[in-house]
Amino acid sequence: MPEEERNLAMHFASALKKDRLFGIIDHHVVAEENTAEIKEVAMLAERCLRVRGEERPSMKEVAMELDGLRTMPKHPWMKNDSKETESLLSELAGVNAQVNDGSPPDYDSDRQQIILHGR
Structure with a gap:
């Protein structure tokens, strides 16, 4: 048995060195938009x-x-057009305006709740 196939760690390191990383990763994990992140995690694992x-x-x-990898804004929603995001936010603002008559909400410190006017 070749040395690189003796254990999982050596097999992984060999695949990484020979640029065959995606040949050993389950196809359900790999998507076009996450290959860079997979490579970064693989390099970290190799270290x-x-x-x-x-x-x-x-x-x-x-x-x-x-x-650092987790907090980077790489979610597919972040790639969407900002018009859609603005539309959703304006709808939410419209709902809030209907619930609130424009005056600031009160805070009930005993119940630790914000009380909206008009409810």
């Missing part, structure tokens, strides 16, 4: 698998990198 401890990132560094 975590390094034998020498000083070459591996700390768990804090890993968490920070993953958090």
